[in-house]
Amino acid sequence: MGPIRLPARPTRRERGRARQTEAVTARVARYQSARRDPSRVVIEGFHALKHALRFGAEVLEAVTPDPAEIAALAATLAPDLLPALQALLREVPPAEFAGLAPAALPTPVLALARRPEVDPAALLAAPGPAPVILLDRPNHLGNLGAVVRVAAAAEAAAVVTTGERDPWHPMAVRGSAGLHFALPVARLTGPLPAGRPLVAVAPEGDSLWDAALPNGPILAFGGERRGLGPDLLAGASLRLAVPMAPRISSLNLATAAAVVLFEARRRRGG
Numbered sequence: 001m002g003p004i005r006l007p008a009r010p011t012r013r014e015r016g017r018a019r020q021t022e023a024v025t026a027r028v029a030r031y032q033s034a035r036r037d038p039s040r041v042v043i044e045g046f047h048a049l050k051h052a053l054r055f056g057a058e059v060l061e062a063v064t065p066d067p068a069e070i071a072a073l074a075a076t077l078a079p080d081l082l083p084a085l086q087a088l089l090r091e092v093p094p095a096e097f098a099g100l101a102p103a104a105l106p107t108p109v110l111a112l113a114r115r116p117e118v119d120p121a122a123l124l125a126a127p128g129p130a131p132v133i134l135l136d137r138p139n140h141l142g143n144l145g146a147v148v149r150v151a152a153a154a155e156a157a158a159v160v161t162t163g164e165r166d167p168w169h170p171m172a173v174r175g176s177a178g179l180h181f182a183l184p185v186a187r188l189t190g191p192l193p194a195g196r197p198l199v200a201v202a203p204e205g206d207s208l209w210d211a212a213l214p215n216g217p218i219l220a221f222g223g224e225r226r227g228l229g230p231d232l233l234a235g236a237s238l239r240l241a242v243p244m245a246p247r248i249s250s251l252n253l254a255t256a257a258a259v260v261l262f263e264a265r266r267r268r269g270g
Helices: 010-035 045-053 066-075 079-088 096-102 120-125 139-155 170-175 232-234 253-267
Strands: 040-044 059-064 089-091 110-116 132-135 160-161 183-186 198-207 219-220 238-241
Touching: 010 040, 010 110, 040 045, 040 059, 040 170, 045 059, 045 066, 045 079, 045 110, 059 066, 059 079, 059 096, 066 079, 066 089, 079 089, 120 132, 120 160, 120 183, 132 139, 132 238, 132 253, 139 160, 139 170, 139 253, 198 232, 219 253
Parallel strands: 059 089, 132 160, 132 219, 160 183, 198 219, 198 238
Antiparallel strands: 040 110, 059 110
């Protein structure tokens, strides 16, 4: 029987490669699990990350294959955030970055953040002068995000959704340019609480230009395909319609929300 040969110990280079592989595997797992985790959000693109940081998001990490491009964007568009971004960003190879993003992004940066904790029922019930937007079963995530962006600009109190779509889906956050962190955004899973007056925005309603708006309403908008559900229509104290030119049947959801929100803001003296 010959001598027993022990396996060769890994070299320093081999150990380094193994650690790098483990780090890549762990990072991919984090981003994949965050897309399903109700306490996390994946932030896609520079503008979404910019607003997340500006409005106090707890950003856990950020990666890019091109730190110079992101730094140049920050220097031009958000110089106040440049030090924070440079400290946060980690460079990853392009192939790894492509594996973290489900599709090509307009700007090559991804980040993970904690979702703010929000109680949608409390938001809908609490009185206040600014309206709360209620999106009933929205289907298009980009439109949902655009409504959040408009709501933040018009100083709405919050955006609440119903239905199965996650209002914090990365596509919605990208559509809002990260302004989900500028106001409360949440999905309501139970019944609509009492408190604020409910106003349904519907084609058969009174003209927005003529109707008197209650203080601090819930402004309910229907989804792109089905409109408002019959329960919300029946429970509304007022139905509002956006006046349009003849033969025009509807507006994009975010456009309709913008018209109503800014008219409400104008009347509040904003």
